[in-house]
Amino acid sequence: MTSSRFDFQIHATDGAARTGRITMRRGEIRTPAFMPVGTAATVKAMKPETVRKTGADIILGNTYHLMLRPGAERIASLGGLHKFMNWERPILTDSGGYQVMSLSELRKLTEEGVEFRSHLDGSKHMLTPERSMEIQRLLGSDIVMAFDECPRADRPRDEIAASMEMSMRWAKRSRDGFDAGEDQAGRSALFGIQQGALDEGLRRISADKLVDVGFDGYAIGGLAVGEGQEAMFATLDFAPGQLPVDCPRYLMGVGKPDDLVGAVERGVDMFDCVLPSRSGRNGQAFTWNGPINLRNARFAEDQEPLDSRCSCDTCGTYTRAYIHHLVRSNEILGAMLMTEHNIAFYQQLMQAMRDTIGEGRFAAFAAEFRANYRVSR
Structure with a gap:
């Protein structure tokens, strides 16, 4: 303190x-x-x-x-x-x-x-x-x-x-x-x-x-x-x-x-903003390539993490397929894992901005982020 x-x-x-x-x-x-x-x-x-x-x-x-x-x-x-x-x-x-x-x-x-x-x-x-x-x-x-x-x-x-x-x-x-x-x-x-x-x-x-x-x-x-x-x-x-x-x-x-x-x-x-936690409770995960809806059937057999670039415990431990199952089953653990990931993603985004501002390359970071971040997925 x-x-x-x-x-x-x-x-x-x-x-x-x-x-x-x-x-x-x-x-x-x-x-x-x-x-x-x-x-x-x-x-x-x-x-x-x-x-x-x-x-x-x-x-x-x-x-x-x-x-x-x-x-x-x-x-x-x-x-x-x-x-x-x-x-x-x-x-x-x-x-x-x-x-x-x-x-x-x-x-x-x-x-x-x-x-x-x-x-x-x-x-x-x-x-x-x-x-x-x-x-x-x-x-x-x-x-x-x-x-x-x-x-x-x-x-x-x-x-x-x-x-x-x-x-x-x-x-x-x-x-x-x-x-x-x-x-x-x-x-x-x-x-x-x-x-x-x-x-x-x-x-x-x-x-x-x-x-x-x-x-x-x-x-x-x-x-x-x-x-x-x-x-x-x-x-x-x-x-x-x-x-x-x-x-x-x-x-x-x-x-x-x-x-x-x-x-x-x-x-x-x-x-x-309430968005990362609210979205997590409703099946939406934020990733470096844009938000994804884990309720979507295409994730039912997806063995990848929510985001391969994310260092949170959820991404290091659980697959999209498992989280899809939790979300579709309305299991409390699904909301917990999704919220943890979303809050962690936001913090990693802030750290990336802090780092690139300090290195004098924020404009390039922002341009790359916008090029990769697709809103409708």
């Missing part, structure tokens, strides 16, 4: 792509970094020690879901989220802001915050920037996210602008609430979240307001919500450059392997 609260160093650049290291008291995070999603204090179908073995330096937990079950106060009484789930390394917690959008039929939005009706039992809960900071403090989060609203990109510009402005006011309240918890401010980092959908001008205003408040890192929010890869990349052509060069840039909720390569190419340092 290191003593640093938060330190970010860029070790090499190649075009807009960067590789570096975040140092925190619970360990170092190599960037570009992919954070497996442990929404409810678990990366589904994996033990924490297996997640770490794949190469993950940090995982993500969710404020909204943990607030509802088992409860932030309960987790705190049991020693905090790290002890509760047996993960000793850094944890980033989403603020609950994404659920403002995804559970819109269950909430009432005001300047004060968001009143949720629990999707579990219908009980009412009020989530404000201050309460989000308190919950993340109780959880013991290492990287705390400011509370925001995430509007869909297809909303009218005036609605997106009004939402962004409110998120910026919430960012200041998040900063104040975070700083009021002296133990939190002394041991954790706080990231602000840029909003503005696909609009360059709105994102510039958002970035400037966030920098005025001051954060340890900056997230790019409001993407990967249905706008498509082309529009997302067009936004990433300008959004990372609007944020401070000496702070980590985190693209929230992204994404597919080709999304990650394109975003790193545009200057993004951190990612999270």
Whole structure:
């Protein structure tokens, strides 16, 4: 365990792509970094020690879901989220802001915050920037996210602008609430979240307001919500450059392997997404040649590993034929093996990007990756 609260160093650049290291008291995070999603204090179908073995330096937990079950106060009484789930390394917690959008039929939005009706039992809960900071403090989060609203990109510009402005006011309240918890401010980092959908001008205003408040890192929010890869990349052509060069840039909720390569190419340092674990539970494996569906009958007698280039335990031990059988039989082991492989593949992809950026050949790597990665298989 290191003593640093938060330190970010860029070790090499190649075009807009960067590789570096975040140092925190619970360990170092190599960037570009992919954070497996442990929404409810678990990366589904994996033990924490297996997640770490794949190469993950940090995982993500969710404020909204943990607030509802088992409860932030309960987790705190049991020693905090790290002890509760047996993960000793850094944890980033989403603020609950994404659920403002995804559970819109269950909430009432005001300047004060968001009143949720629990999707579990219908009980009412009020989530404000201050309460989000308190919950993340109780959880013991290492990287705390400011509370925001995430509007869909297809909303009218005036609605997106009004939402962004409110998120910026919430960012200041998040900063104040975070700083009021002296133990939190002394041991954790706080990231602000840029909003503005696909609009360059709105994102510039958002970035400037966030920098005025001051954060340890900056997230790019409001993407990967249905706008498509082309529009997302067009936004990433300008959004990372609007944020401070000496702070980590985190693209929230992204994404597919080709999304990650394109975003790193545009200057993004951190990612999270449920896709590798969700796909693993549903029979899809990611490989260097693109995703494959293990439910497909053509794998029934295939003696090859999921990916011959992958170094994970699943690929070193089990055949496609066996995993096909597990998946088609709905055996729990199938979900476990597939998820382990997918998380490991994502970590190997991140390592390859870190290596090639450091060696000054990232552009060639990205071109080769795109040439080999076939989406429809």
